[in-house]
Amino acid sequence: MFQTPSRTAIFSPAILAAVFAFLVAHDAIAASADVTAVLSNSNTAVGQPVQLQIKVTGSASARPPGAIAVDGLDIRFSGQSQLLEGRNFQFTYSYIYNYTVMPLKAGTFKIPPQTVEAGGSTLRTPELTLQVAADSSTAQSPRSKSSASIDPSKIAFVELTLSKTTAYVGEMIPAVVRVGFNVRTPVESLGNGAEITGQGFTAQKMREPRQTIETIGGRTYQVFTFKTALSPARSGKIEVGPVQVHAVVRIPRPNSRSQTMPRDLFDTNDPFMDNFFRDPLFMPSTPQEVKIKSEQVTLEVKSLPPGAPPDFGGAVGNFTLSNEVKPKTAQVGDPFTVTATITGRGNFDRVTAPAFEDEHGWHKYPPSADFKQDDDIGISGTKKFEIVLSANERKDQIPAQLFTYFDPAKEQYVTLRAEPIPVRVEGGSAPAATTAPAAPQAPTTAPSQAPRQASQQEILHQLTELPAETQSFTPLFARQSFWLAQLIPLIALLGFVAWKIRVAHLNNRELQRREALQHEAAALQRSLRREDVSPEEYFSKASRAVQLKTALVRNVDPAAVDADIAASTFGMDEATRTRLRRLFEKSDEARYSGVGNGIRLLPAETRNEVLELIDNLRS
Amino acid sequence: MIRVVHICAMLVTVVVAGSASAEEENLFVSGNAAYSEARFQIAVDRYEAVIHGGNWHANVFYNLGNSYYRLGNFGKAILNYERAVALDPHHPEADANLRLARDEARALELRKDWIERYASMATVKQYSIAAAVAFWFSFFLIAHLLLSRRRSAGRIALIALSMMVCGVSIFAIFALENGTRGNALAIVTAKEIEARLATADNAKSVLLLPAGSEIKILSERGDWVYAALPNDQRGWIPTSSAERVRM
Numbered sequence: 063m064f065q066t067p068s069r070t071a072i073f074s075p076a077i078l079a080a081v082f083a084f085l086v087a088h089d090a091i092a093a094s095a096d097v098t099a100v101l102s103n104s105n106t107a108v109g110q111p112v113q114l115q116i117k118v119t120g121s122a123s124a125r126p127p128g129a130i131a132v133d134g135l136d137i138r139f140s141g142q143s144q145l146l147e148g149r150n151f152q153f154t155y156s157y158i159y160n161y162t163v164m165p166l167k168a169g170t171f172k173i174p175p176q177t178v179e180a181g182g183s184t185l186r187t188p189e190l191t192l193q194v195a196a197d198s199s200t201a202q203s204p205r206s207k208s209s210a211s212i213d214p215s216k217i218a219f220v221e222l223t224l225s226k227t228t229a230y231v232g233e234m235i236p237a238v239v240r241v242g243f244n245v246r247t248p249v250e251s252l253g254n255g256a257e258i259t260g261q262g263f264t265a266q267k268m269r270e271p272r273q274t275i276e277t278i279g280g281r282t283y284q285v286f287t288f289k290t291a292l293s294p295a296r297s298g299k300i301e302v303g304p305v306q307v308h309a310v311v312r313i314p315r316p317n318s319r320s321q322t323m324p325r326d327l328f329d330t331n332d333p334f335m336d337n338f339f340r341d342p343l344f345m346p347s348t349p350q351e352v353k354i355k356s357e358q359v360t361l362e363v364k365s366l367p368p369g370a371p372p373d374f375g376g377a378v379g380n381f382t383l384s385n386e387v388k389p390k391t392a393q394v395g396d397p398f399t400v401t402a403t404i405t406g407r408g409n410f411d412r413v414t415a416p417a418f419e420d421e422h423g424w425h426k427y428p429p430s431a432d433f434k435q436d437d438d439i440g441i442s443g444t445k446k447f448e449i450v451l452s453a454n455e456r457k458d459q460i461p462a463q464l465f466t467y468f469d470p471a472k473e474q475y476v477t478l479r480a481e482p483i484p485v486r487v488e489g490g491s492a493p494a495a496t497t498a499p500a501a502p503q504a505p506t507t508a509p510s511q512a513p514r515q516a517s518q519q520e521i522l523h524q525l526t527e528l529p530a531e532t533q534s535f536t537p538l539f540a541r542q543s544f545w546l547a548q549l550i551p552l553i554a555l556l557g558f559v560a561w562k563i564r565v566a567h568l569n570n571r572e573l574q575r576r577e578a579l580q581h582e583a584a585a586l587q588r589s590l591r592r593e594d595v596s597p598e599e600y601f602s603k604a605s606r607a608v609q610l611k612t613a614l615v616r617n618v619d620p621a622a623v624d625a626d627i628a629a630s631t632f633g634m635d636e637a638t639r640t641r642l643r644r645l646f647e648k649s650d651e652a653r654y655s656g657v658g659n660g661i662r663l664l665p666a667e668t669r670n671e672v673l674e675l676i677d678n679l680r681s
Numbered sequence: 682m683i684r685v686v687h688i689c690a691m692l693v694t695v696v697v698a699g700s701a702s703a704e705e706e707n708l709f710v711s712g713n714a715a716y717s718e719a720r721f722q723i724a725v726d727r728y729e730a731v732i733h734g735g736n737w738h739a740n741v742f743y744n745l746g747n748s749y750y751r752l753g754n755f756g757k758a759i760l761n762y763e764r765a766v767a768l769d770p771h772h773p774e775a776d777a778n779l780r781l782a783r784d785e786a787r788a789l790e791l792r793k794d795w796i797e798r799y800a801s802m803a804t805v806k807q808y809s810i811a812a813a814v815a816f817w818f819s820f821f822l823i824a825h826l827l828l829s830r831r832r833s834a835g836r837i838a839l840i841a842l843s844m845m846v847c848g849v850s851i852f853a854i855f856a857l858e859n860g861t862r863g864n865a866l867a868i869v870t871a872k873e874i875e876a877r878l879a880t881a882d883n884a885k886s887v888l889l890l891p892a893g894s895e896i897k898i899l900s901e902r903g904d905w906v907y908a909a910l911p912n913d914q915r916g917w918i919p920t921s922s923a924e925r926v927r928m
Contacts, residue, residue, distance in 0.1 A: 388912075388913070389792075389913070392792070395783075395790065396790065396792055397789050397790075397792075397911050397912055399912040399913075399914075425787055427787065427789075427889060427891065428873075428889050430875075430886040430887070430888065430889060432885055432886075448888070448912075450789065450888065450889075450911075450912055452787075452789075520781075521747055521750055521777075521778045521781055521782075522747075522774045522777050522778050523747075523774075524713050524716050524717070524744050524747055525740040525743060525744060525774065526710075526713055527740060528705075528706055528709045528736075528738060528740060528741065529738060529740075530702060531738075532735065532736055532737055532738065533737050533738050533739060533768040533769065534737065534768075535737070535764075535767055535768065535926075535927040535928055537805045537806070537809070537854075537858065537864075538805065538806040538809040538810070539805070539809040539812075539854060544809065544813075547813075548813060548817075551813075551817035551821075552817075554817075554821075555817065555820055555821060555824060558821060558824060558825075559824050559828065562824070562825070562828035562829070563828065566828065
């Protein structure tokens with residue numbers, strides 16, 4: 063049976079490896095290629111070789127330089143290696159080319175820049191200098207020093223750089239602190255980082271440093287760069303620094319095995335030389351604390367010039383101001399939110415909310431502030447103030463806003479003005495509290511209660527009535543009583559419907575009765591037209607027909623109808639009334655006295671006369 | 682026998698209710714006396730006792746608001762004036778003192794939208810009655826229409842009008858109950874509390890709320906409430922710094 067691969071099978075390790083390889087290749091390609099060159103020692107003696115390493119980083123392909131020819135030095139290619147390094151999922155591919163440099167004579171030699179092709183671009187190594195002494199005793203090498211007596215200045219350095227050495231009080235001065243550690247003595251801990259000592263200034267908190275690898279004076283250093291900003295607090299000369307760093311580095315230990323290794327060029331006891339081309343992480347080493355500090359930097363600080371505007375709050379730098387308001391229309395007493403945005407570069411901690419040019423008729427609430435910095439050290443960015451205003455009277459614009467700062471470049475105070483914003487404030491003036499009747503004055507012998515503030519307005523007096531009926535916060539529609547009360551109209555509706563149905567039903571019975579009477583009357587009239595009816599039956603049916611027609615008109619019982627009722631119902635003349643009366647008499651005679659017995663059939667004239675009489679019964 | 686037990690139970694209930702009512706009335710009177718003697722904190726305690734006894738009346742909340750006002754606690758004063766107005770929307774004294782307290786505290790008010798402004802022409806109670814009357818009237822007319830032989834256009838139009846009145850009333854009730862004066866209305870009782878973007882004391886501030894400011898509680902999470910603010914924004918404030926108007 064054919065089976066489709068499961069979903070989990072699709073994500074096999076092979077695919078993950080492919081993704082990983084793609085990431086590696088992608089990062090390796092995306093990173094810009096770089097090349098460094100380093101000598102294992104810049105001082106040596108004739109006959110004592112040193113190692114030259116050229117490292118190409120950030121390229122998936124590289125071509126090493128050709129033969130390196132320097133008069134007095136025998137430089138030979140000794141091998142190459144490849145290195146894949148990953149940090150925080152950032153992968154870097156490196157090619158390392160090793161050369162052995164054998165000095166043939168004493169002197170100062172310069173190894174010229176070498177051309178390396180990497181990733182389609184051409185890179186050049188820095189020029190390297192090698193001092194070669196005539197014999198080994200004069201060569202400056204730290205190999206004879208023990209690890210305990212290592213000079214920290216050869217392991218690490220720290221330097222402080224200020225962007226300017228002349229500033230005004232409060233001005234923000236970017237500062238850079240660089241701390242470098244020789245790559246052969248890898249740093250294990252930076253302690254509390256770099257700390258700028260000194261008085262008369264404040265420094266921004268330093269963020270995480272940026273790390274780079276740099277070659278300085280023929281040595282390779284891992285350099286930590288801290289950025290901060292200083293703000294002088296007083297005028298005069300201020301000594302900034304030194305910057306002190308207490309770090310722990312790993313000092314390589316002498317390794318006796320290296321004596322026996324082939325091509326051990328660095329022999330004996332030099333911690334810098336021992337296992338030079340091995341990864342420091344895998345070298346036997348000892349942690350050791352080193353204390354390093356930088357030189358001091360003198361900063362000349364000038365006072366701010368006199369004549370600052372009254373609204374100057376201490377902001378020094380270069381800023382711009384804009385504002386907006388929401389909503390555009392409101393009632394008297396309703397809030398407007400004015401957003402003032404100050405953008406620029408300077409001491410934002412001293413940037414305060416812009417003042418309103420004319421606050422008359424407005425009530426201003428304390429502003430809220432939000433600062434979004436654009437750099438690492440917080441001296442450039444945008445600070446937004448939200449100020450809530452409520453109008454006490456009709457207004458047509460939000461007043462202009464003013465913000466004053468000192469510009470150190472122009473060396474003068476600058477006042478920014480945001481123009482008034484048109485708005486509409488509707489409604490009358492604020493409710494007049496003075497119209498309220500005054501409350502009874504409190505006795506002067508009041509106990510130790512919180513005193514009423516003098517500025518408070520008089521409120522209306524207490525109420526003494528406490529109705530027995532308890533009130534509820536529950537809305538009427540959510541109360542049980544409301545829904546119970548709905549039973550009343552519901553019952554009324556049901557009653558109404560029942561009554562209407564009953565009326566309809568009763569109307570229906572009356573209708574049926576009338577239809578039965580009409581039906582009977584029609585049947586009687588049909589039988590009266592027949593000739594084979596006996597006289598007693600004929601008159602009986604004729605009188606019944608008259609009763610039915612009268613009952614239908616008067617809506618009464620047919621049995622209760624006599625000749626007079628029928629005549630009056632139909633408005634008959636006297637002659638017709640007499641004929642009708644005779645019809646009823648004949649019917650009674652035929653029914654009770656048997657007068658008609660023996661007569662088998664009525665004459666046709668008599669039948670026609672009776673039929674005509676009945677047909678003419680119309681209201 | 683059962684009837685006798687029922688009667689006894691009713692009598693006991695009436696006697697207990699009567700004594701409780703008398704006790705609360707005594708508290709109310711003594712609260713008024715304490716207020717007139719400028720012992721406002723004692724007055725507050727007495728009125729609070731009346732309220733805790735379940736005897737809620739606009740006058741009690743109004744007097745309690747006055748006592749808090751005299752103590753300088755504008756947040757609580759405004760809260761109790763609001764409660765008085767919530768119980769009795771036509772309480773002129775509470776309405777007047779509420780305005781004074783707001784003015785004194787510089788309290789911020791929630792802004793009504795246009796629907797709520799129009800719906801505020803009547804109270805929820807009036808809309809409820811109107812909706813019920815219109816509903817039943819329309820049903821009576823429909824029943825009459827269905828059970829009679831004559832079906833006039835005027836009667837059908839009357840039915841449509843009644844149903845429209847019912848619908849508009851229900852919509853107005855919904856707008857008022859979910860509006861700024863609805864069941865989510867709360868008053869800031871703490872002095873100048875910061876409304877924040879998140880449930881943390883160091884979160885970014887949205888608005889500084891003076892005591893007595895109105896907020897509309899949207900949701901609650903632990904010790905924080907998420908509320909609509911007077912500046913048309915939303916923010917978190919500590920639960921303990923605001924109280925709902927409706928108890």
